[in-house]
Amino acid sequence: DSGVTQTPKHLITATGQRVTLRCSPRSGDLSVYWYQQSLDQGLQFLIQYYNGEERAKGNILERFSAQQFPDLHSELNLSSLELGDSALYFCASSGLQGNTEAFFGQGTRLTVV
Amino acid sequence: DQQVKQNSPSLSVQEGRISILNCDYTNSMFDYFLWYKKYPAEGPTFLISISSIKDKNEDGRFTVFLNKSAKHLSLHIVPSQPGDSAVYFCAASGWNYGGSQGNLIFGKGTKLSVKP
Numbered sequence: 001d002s003g004v005t006q007t008p009k010h011l012i013t014a015t016g017q018r019v020t021l022r023c024s025p026r027s028g029d030l031s032v033y034w035y036q037q038s039l040d041q042g043l044q045f046l047i048q049y050y051n052g053e054e055r056a057k058g059n060i061l062e063r064f065s066a067q068q069f070p071d072l073h074s075e076l077n078l079s080s081l082e083l084g085d086s087a088l089y090f091c092a093s094s095g096l097q098g099n100t101e102a103f104f105g106q107g108t109r110l111t112v113v
Numbered sequence: 114d115q116q117v118k119q120n121s122p123s124l125s126v127q128e129g130r131i132s133i134l135n136c137d138y139t140n141s142m143f144d145y146f147l148w149y150k151k152y153p154a155e156g157p158t159f160l161i162s163i164s165s166i167k168d169k170n171e172d173g174r175f176t177v178f179l180n181k182s183a184k185h186l187s188l189h190i191v192p193s194q195p196g197d198s199a200v201y202f203c204a205a206s207g208w209n210y211g212g213s214q215g216n217l218i219f220g221k222g223t224k225l226s227v228k229p
Contacts, residue, residue, distance in 0.1 A: 092156075
């Protein structure tokens with residue numbers, strides 16, 4: 001158990017809809033990262049938050065947004081969903097900034113039909 | 114443009130032999146490298162890391178080698194065990210990469226199968 005909790009584990013929704021994925025980081029970790037893993041793809045970095053502030057953006061679509069709340073949990077919002085958004089979405093957390101390993105949750109499998 | 118590349122999608126080795134997984138990177142600003150292991154239906158699990166000031170880091174059966182001049186790193190597993198069968202991801206990060214610290218850039222992974 002990494003200590004990172006993601007909910008829900010599975011999500012099936014229709015095209016055009018909006019969903020929210022939730023992540024609770026390890027106790028004490030200030031950084032939260034979101035990654036997307038599509039079929040045959042590696043883990044694509046989407047966005048990072050550190051102590052409530054956006055710190056880095058990767059390949060995140062404009063239809064996607066995220067935030068980190070005062071209690072450090074984070075939510076990833078995906079809107080106007082398309083079939084191609086079907087993927088595994090992972091959240092990870094780490095402690096101090098810098099070269100520390102990130103600990104991953106078990107992921108949310110999103111299926112858009 | 115892939116900055117971290119794992120050119121072998123899969124690797125099959127016999128139990129007890131050495132597994133060597135390779136990774137190449139293009140961004141010279143990366144200064145920290147990690148390997149993660151991933152089982153199906155689970156999140157990636159941190160395995161081992163290496164800083165760019167070192168060329169080798171060892172942890173039990175796992176050793177990571179870094180060749181900065183070649184921008185290449187490898188993970189050696191000796192001896193390989195059936196339980197090592199998983200997808201292995203190489204990742205890189207850097208203090209000054211993209212103006213942030215800590216976010217990891219991953220390769221596409223290598224699926225290792227260790228046969229009894």
